[in-house]
Amino acid sequence: MIDFSAAADAIGLLLGSWEPWLVVIPGMCIGLLFGALPGLGASAALALVLPFTLYMDFLSAIIFMTAIYTGNGFGCAVPAIMLNLPGSTGAVATTFDGFPMARAGKHNEALGLGLAASAFAEGLGYVLLFALVGLIANAVLRLGPPEMFVVALWGLALIASLRGDSMARGLLAGVFGLLLGTIGYSARGDIRGTMGFDVLLDGIPLVPALMGLFASAELFNLMRSDFIVADASAREVNLRKILSGVAQAFRYPSVLVKGSVIGVVIGAVPGVGSSVSNLLAYSEAKRTSDDPESYGKGNPRGVVAAESANSSSEAGSMATLLALGIPGSASGAVMLAAFAMHNITGGPRFITDHTDLVYAIILANFIQVFALLFFGVGFIYIASSLVKIPVRMLVPMIMALSVLGSYALTGNMVGPITYFVFAVLGWFMVRYDYPVAATVIGLLLGHMVEGELLRTYQMSGGDLTFFLERPIAMGFFALFLISLAWPIFVRRRRASGLAAPVSIPADDQKT
């Protein structure tokens, strides 16, 4: 499993030169900043620095890029917690409990929790990667279209059923998102749902849609308040509270470890990565909690689960990038471009021929964990000041920032228009109590689900018994069914546990 001679060479590589260490701090700061600014995600940051990596040696270049990735992983949590604005798909679940905590004046603690969970998960993820890089890569190779299709459906079902009180609305929101996600060219080249707009041929721009769906409803709602945190005394920026949040994260070791493992495993699946892992880890934490009702209302475990999963996804995606040469995301693709610029091709041969280099990258990331903790606390201290800005000033600035970020992502007005359309849709969805996250995950996975289903159909020739020959797909399908049935089971168990004459609240009678 671990090649100790290569590990010793890797330590030699890292200690033999100061150059790889020089790039960690700037990389971390760029990552944190780009993560905290909606619309400027990891892929934008990596793409921007790509030309500079040409002037570095390969190890320094990759360490620089992973430092940006690491900083970005936590940076996205800052707007998610402070403004309910997930700057990336990986920070969606962070908003669920992070923002309620911020509104309750626990922004310092929430950011501290997120930072500690990110740093811990990052470290654990790379430990797992160090020990299992080969195994993970082989496991991913076993996932074919049927498995990918069922994994995506499972992710969707988990999110749709998160809101146990309105399963039908959850499923409708998920299916609606799935259909929205298939707009544009189909896998076989048919054009659907574009209404004649060529800009939709490649589908709906995801991040502007996501910003609109999540942030806008909250922004429109916030206009009624004077400050994000109503209580003036709770608006303080307090280092002690940030550090207490950091310490608090370690009071939930099972949530931390489960989130990290889910992150690594799902992060290794190309095309899914942190987008699904954070939602899956959140859902798992809620499902196994003694008090699931407290989730979504500011439960610190929710922040820990989401942040640990999205941060450890980096290690998972690095596994497929290094071992298979397959980028799991846009950021991975930019990293692969850096590989190409240095005439290096990721894949099984890279692992066997340059094991020392692979280990050096992994070991450098351990060090980055401590750098993240140190710089992250400083960054939080500055970012927490957002709660001191009156809402009447904050809301238009966030809206304008979202429009600018959307423009930056698409390079034309398609991004801002998408943001606006989904902002209006999001407001109506929240108003009528539809889980927006289900639509988002459907939107993210729509194209992939259709492509994998088509490939499954082509492989099986339409014969459903084909699935019987795919035990992994069957296993995931069982998990999918359990995820759908679980909320109903819990509801019935709860109902049978209650005294008979308790009346159901009027609102709950609706589906």
Next chain:
Amino acid sequence: MKFAFGGRHVRVDLGYLFFALAIGGWCVWYLFDARSASTNFQNLLLIQPAVILAVLLVLVVAAGAFRLDPAGEGRSSGEPPARTPDKPSSADDRSEVLRVFGFMALLAVYLVAIPYLGLDLATFLFVAACLLGQGERRPHFLVGIPLIFTFVMVYGFKALLPIPIPTLFG
């Protein structure tokens, strides 16, 4: 909206009903659009079953908009289900909804203005108009905040990004 049916009062949450029907309507339109592109099985492999499922779910969800009201009185129409204090769905106050629609309109005007005024001037005017709409009356705030924000963000993005950012100045 309320109506009597078989001697019993029925309340209908019209906003909730129309929104569910709007989702269902879009899904059905999407199926027809996909079918007009191609009726090939592979084109409709996911879309057709998904739309059928969506329509069934819309029926279940929409049924929730109709509630028997034995007392003949209750919540006002248009009020959505499952309210919580921090959600806009709790806003049965019409003025609150109109205010949100007003800001949505302002956001739409901002987007329309960008190609004509550039991101800098349009952003400046949008932030200033929002501040004004939310009750800010101090002139130095109405001018200073949009000016600083526009300068830092728009020109910051312009300096950082390799794509052309349309601006009127600079």
